[in-house]
Amino acid sequence: MKIVKTLGQFIIEKQADFPYAKGELSRLLRDIGIAAKIVNREVNKAGLADILGEAGTTNIQGEGQKKLDVYANEQFISALKHGGECCIVASEENDEYIPIESDVSIDAKYIVAMDPLDGSSNIDVNVAVGTIFSIYRRKSTNGKATIDDVLQNGNEQVAAGYVIYGSSTMLVYTTGKGVNGFTLDPSIGEFCLSHPDMKIPKDGTIYSINEGYYSHFPDGVKKYIKYCQVEDKKTNRPYTSRYIGSMVADIHRNLIKGGIFIYPVTAGAANGKLRLVYECNPMAFIIEQAGGLASNGYQRILELDVKELHQRSAIFIGSENMVKKAEEMMACFS
Numbered sequence: 001m002k003i004v005k006t007l008g009q010f011i012i013e014k015q016a017d018f019p020y021a022k023g024e025l026s027r028l029l030r031d032i033g034i035a036a037k038i039v040n041r042e043v044n045k046a047g048l049a050d051i052l053g054e055a056g057t058t059n060i061q062g063e064g065q066k067k068l069d070v071y072a073n074e075q076f077i078s079a080l081k082h083g084g085e086c087c088i089v090a091s092e093e094n095d096e097y098i099p100i101e102s103d104v105s106i107d108a109k110y111i112v113a114m115d116p117l118d119g120s121s122n123i124d125v126n127v128a129v130g131t132i133f134s135i136y137r138r139k140s141t142n143g144k145a146t147i148d149d150v151l152q153n154g155n156e157q158v159a160a161g162y163v164i165y166g167s168s169t170m171l172v173y174t175t176g177k178g179v180n181g182f183t184l185d186p187s188i189g190e191f192c193l194s195h196p197d198m199k200i201p202k203d204g205t206i207y208s209i210n211e212g213y214y215s216h217f218p219d220g221v222k223k224y225i226k227y228c229q230v231e232d233k234k235t236n237r238p239y240t241s242r243y244i245g246s247m248v249a250d251i252h253r254n255l256i257k258g259g260i261f262i263y264p265v266t267a268g269a270a271n272g273k274l275r276l277v278y279e280c281n282p283m284a285f286i287i288e289q290a291g292g293l294a295s296n297g298y299q300r301i302l303e304l305d306v307k308e309l310h311q312r313s314a315i316f317i318g319s320e321n322m323v324k325k326a327e328e329m330m331a332c333f334s
């Protein structure tokens with residue numbers, strides 16, 4: 001029988017990559033893995049447990065929250081509270097950051113930012129959803145951690161990852177030394193290493209964008225879409241259009257097959273829709289670590305100044321050559 005490597009074993013092995021580390025980051029990642037399994041259990045039985053539907057509360061963006069958003073949010077926060085490695089959790093579902101002030105976490109080194117259940121409008125129709133997380137080291141050296149500890153630029157992340165609750169459940173993460181993917185084996189309840197050292201193809205033939213908003217897009221994006229659609233044998237065009245409407249699932253597919261995911265600024269969303277801290281920065285860190293690029297059309301996502309928790313950004317993310325080509329077209333109109 002083939003021996004599988006579990007997420008827990010892999011994390012412990014990789015601790016040697018950080019000789020200064022005392023195991024806190026490893027424990028934090030392990031806690032996230034455990035919370036992901038609990039959320040997975042609920043997502044899987046969503047239709048059965050009568051857990052679907054609006055929870056009746058609204059988040060800071062004014063969007064209706066689904067019950068499972070609330071559940072996932074609570075599970076991750078609770079796992080991070082009890083783990084003791086994290087002094088602040090910032091969640092897309094909470095207006096303010098959550099200080100964690102238990103006895104064990106007062107000296108905790110890490111900040112976690114997360115989108116507990118991304119793409120949640122897809123739950124009702126059995127389409128893949130995801131969790132996105134991002135980990136920073138706290139900057140302040142004494143007293144309580146503050147908002148300045150949270151508002152760090154993306155290039156200061158020490159780890160980032162996502163969980164995709166799809167036809168199988170996977171956890172993909174990076175600590176800045178490549179990207180590794182683990183598939184949940186429900187028979188043993190463990191994430192097992194299934195996609196070691198993931199690399200995104202340098203080129204791809206898939207573009208993912210909500211083309212329904214075409215008339216609201218900037219001219220550079222319209223030009224790039226037209227470029228994707230024009231026939232050219234040398235570059236395998238026309239490309240394929242694939243848009244799930246779950247960022248994690250769209251980017252996961254493109255990571256494996258090669259492609260670009262775009263959520264630009266639109267006439268209705270002047271700064272884009274997706275959140276820099278909870279969605280763009282972690283996905284950008286992962287895709288860059290896999291050899292791809294992530295940009296706001298003009299500038300690297302990981303270098304954007306983070307000024308507020310719920311800041312939004314446009315994003316062009318994926319295969320290197322495709323992102324470069326899209327940036328080229330954006331530059332034509334700047």
Ligand code: AHM
Pocket residue numbers: 063115117118119120121210245246247248273
């Ligand atoms: P959410 O965090 O409220 O679920 O919104 C984020 C999601 C992304 O997963 C997805 O790519 C995007 O919103 C889809 O938006 P649209 O319906 O405007 O295309």
Ligand code: MG
Pocket residue numbers: 092115117118119279
């Ligand atoms: Mg989201």
